[in-house]
Amino acid sequence: MTADQRMTLADSIHTNGATPNPWWANAVVYQIYPRSFQDTNGDGFGDLPGITSRLDYLADLGVDVIWLSPVFRSPQDDNGYDISDYQDIDPMFGTLDDMDELIAEAHDRGLKVVMDLVVNHTSDEHAWFQASRDKDDPHADWYWWRPAKAGHEPGTPGAEPNEWGSYFGGSAWEYDPKRGEYYLHQFSKKQPDLNWENPEVRAAVYRMMNWWLDRGVDGFRMDVITLISKHVDANGELPGVGDSARDAGPIGPDGYSSPNPFCADGPRQDEFLAEMHREVFDGRDGYLTVGEAPGISAERNRTITDPANRELDMLFLFDHVEPGGGQSKWTAEPWSLAHLKRCLAGHQRAVRDRGWTSLFFNNHDQPRVVSRWGDDSSEEMRVLSAKAIALLLHMHRGTPYVYQGEELGMTNVYFDSLDQYRDLESINMYHQLTEAGVLSEEAMMDALKAISRDNARTPMQWDATKYAGFTASYAPTEPWIGTNPNKDVINVKKQLRDGDSVLAFYRRLIELRHTNPVVAAGDWAMLDEADPKVYAFVRTLREEGVGGGIDGSGEKRLVVVVNMSSGSAALPPETKDLLGLNMSGAIIGGASADRVLIGNYPAEQVAADLLFGKLAPWEAFAYEL
Numbered sequence: 037m038t039a040d041q042r043m044t045l046a047d048s049i050h051t052n053g054a055t056p057n058p059w060w061a062n063a064v065v066y067q068i069y070p071r072s073f074q075d076t077n078g079d080g081f082g083d084l085p086g087i088t089s090r091l092d093y094l095a096d097l098g099v100d101v102i103w104l105s106p107v108f109r110s111p112q113d114d115n116g117y118d119i120s121d122y123q124d125i126d127p128m129f130g131t132l133d134d135m136d137e138l139i140a141e142a143h144d145r146g147l148k149v150v151m152d153l154v155v156n157h158t159s160d161e162h163a164w165f166q167a168s169r170d171k172d173d174p175h176a177d178w179y180w181w182r183p184a185k186a187g188h189e190p191g192t193p194g195a196e197p198n199e200w201g202s203y204f205g206g207s208a209w210e211y212d213p214k215r216g217e218y219y220l221h222q223f224s225k226k227q228p229d230l231n232w233e234n235p236e237v238r239a240a241v242y243r244m245m246n247w248w249l250d251r252g253v254d255g256f257r258m259d260v261i262t263l264i265s266k267h268v269d270a271n272g273e274l275p276g277v278g279d280s281a282r283d284a285g286p287i288g289p290d291g292y293s294s295p296n297p298f299c300a301d302g303p304r305q306d307e308f309l310a311e312m313h314r315e316v317f318d319g320r321d322g323y324l325t326v327g328e329a330p331g332i333s334a335e336r337n338r339t340i341t342d343p344a345n346r347e348l349d350m351l352f353l354f355d356h357v358e359p360g361g362g363q364s365k366w367t368a369e370p371w372s373l374a375h376l377k378r379c380l381a382g383h384q385r386a387v388r389d390r391g392w393t394s395l396f397f398n399n400h401d402q403p404r405v406v407s408r409w410g411d412d413s414s415e416e417m418r419v420l421s422a423k424a425i426a427l428l429l430h431m432h433r434g435t436p437y438v439y440q441g442e443e444l445g446m447t448n449v450y451f452d453s454l455d456q457y458r459d460l461e462s463i464n465m466y467h468q469l470t471e472a473g474v475l476s477e478e479a480m481m482d483a484l485k486a487i488s489r490d491n492a493r494t495p496m497q498w499d500a501t502k503y504a505g506f507t508a509s510y511a512p513t514e515p516w517i518g519t520n521p522n523k524d525v526i527n528v529k530k531q532l533r534d535g536d537s538v539l540a541f542y543r544r545l546i547e548l549r550h551t552n553p554v555v556a557a558g559d560w561a562m563l564d565e566a567d568p569k570v571y572a573f574v575r576t577l578r579e580e581g582v583g584g585g586i587d588g589s590g591e592k593r594l595v596v597v598v599n600m601s602s603g604s605a606a607l608p609p610e611t612k613d614l615l616g617l618n619m620s621g622a623i624i625g626g627a628s629a630d631r632v633l634i635g636n637y638p639a640e641q642v643a644a645d646l647l648f649g650k651l652a653p654w655e656a657f658a659y660e661l
């Protein structure tokens with residue numbers, strides 16, 4: 037389907053709310069982690085020419101947009117999320133010319149290109165930060181500089197302005213001897229937080245964004261964008277700092293308190309986003325904005341994404357991929373389907389009439405979903421569960437995101453030793469939590485196997501050669517991170533030849549988003565919410581012109597049923613009733629294989645299973661009423 041045809045479908049669909057859908061309402065976005073996607077010069081790092089060389093694969097998969105994790109100039113402390121020059125490409129990835137070529141080649145194939153905007157912080161090597169180290173420089177107030185705690189010698193232990201810990205380990209404050217003060221960094225000490233209270237900071241960011249849009253990019257994924265407005269008091273002060281009346285939060289077993297919630301979704305969040313919209317996006321069209329929004333409620337998501345407020349198109353919420361109850365991800369209880377249902381239902385219900393939501397299970401910070409919630413213990417279960425989880429996600433209302441390799445059912449890597457890890461969060465937290473006695477070394481290794489970000493960052497598996505086709509087998513340098521040994525079984529080349537592959541299944545799901553109005557725009561309602569194994573819901577579209585439901589009401593319904601377990605399960609009562617009541621009279625009490633829109637078992641088996649009210653392991657399908 038061409039980009040034009042897709043637009044026409046989007047134009048013809050109206051949500052149950054009042055606003056006509058913009059182009060991205062039935063688009064699918066593919067996330068690329070450039071370092072691990074395709075290396076073309078044998079240095080062991082993926083690069084921009086590598087992405088360009090794989091555009092045909094992506095166009096063929098059917099996605100509409102590619103989002104690139106950061107490729108800007110960076111010391112690479114946090115794999116590019118620490119940017120030292122926003123208007124240049126890191127030599128590791130190529131040049132600005134390579135970027136221009138990638139954009140042009142993508143556009144030729146009807147693919148849009150979205151870049152990562154990392155503006156809660158810069159690198160400490162950015163010129164703004166270097167200038168800011170001088171109290172007399174015009175950039176002096178561009179970051180969160182604070183003096184040592186009263187009565188303490190600057191730079192000595194315990195002299196930090198407050199007790200906040202960094203998400204990547206250690207204090208969130210770093211002492212700079214040149215300035216004689218501390219700067220705030222919620223992430224690594226090479227990622228100082230920018231001071232968004234300063235209008236010059238904001239203006240500089242908007243100038244840079246306009247420069248990229250003018251160059252041809254189609255929008256931004258905005259890194260931790262909900263951290264830009266901090267909860268300062270009337271004097272502009274942070275809790276626990278100086279003579280602030282507020283303390284900096286409860287101290288955890290590792291000796292630190294969390295900067296969240298003091299640094300998330302502060303009082304000026306909406307103001308900053310609306311200002312950004314005015315300064316950057318007003319008067320443009322065809323772009324996409326998606327904000328990374330840890331800690332944001334479904335209701336706040338509705339406000340921020342309500343088109344009337346002119347802030348952002350959509351956000352990534354994280355409650356569904358995070359443990360509930362404020363637990364740390366390293367020590368969390370095992371995952372539960374009840375938690376997933378509660379979170380996704382919350383997202384869906386909040387944006388029923390206005391606002392929008394993104395749909396994702398994987399990205400470069402999450403473990404592989406088939407290992408996390410599916411079953412990677414055998415090839416048969418891996419394939420079934422990867423498809424089941426994909427169907428579950430893609431049949432919701434919203435804009436789906438596919439993370440590289442997810443479309444193959446790539447799994448966690450299960451590294452055995454700490455020196456195989458590259459991620460600074462994984463390595464720092466290993467030391468911090470084992471040294472503080474929070475976890476034993478063995479328990480921490482298990483935690484890393486289950487949730488380390490590096491699980492998502494191993495080389496893309498193109499084929500079964502030594503480095504999975506990510507880089508040539510004879511390349512002088514090994515890939516920057518180990519290749520998953522299961523590349524022999526799980527790879528693009530193999531799946532392209534198999535009509536029943538996970539890859540083929542994703543292609544079909546993406547096609548349905550583009551061609552089936554109920555999938556794209558239908559209302560969403562949960563079925564059998566309390567069932568511990570089965571996740572079921574119904575999508576309903578009532579609209580003139582696309583009607584023709586079997587009761588003649590002009591209503592189209594899709595029932596989506598997923599057995600989220602490796603055992604069999606009973607078809608739960610609400611789902612059964614809904615299917616039974618609407619069964620075609622011609623096959624009394626039976627189900628028709630023709631009504632199975634998509635499923636991971638043969639349609640005839642789905643129909644038979646419906647008749648007996650039983651679901652096979654990971655059985656998943658969408659059934660048209």
Ligand code: GLC
Pocket residue numbers: 114117118154223259260328400401
């Ligand atoms: C976001 C990114 C993550 C990065 C962090 C700091 O959460 O997705 O990869 O480490 O922000 O920029």
Ligand code: CA
Pocket residue numbers: 075076077078079080081082083128
């Ligand atoms: Ca390279």
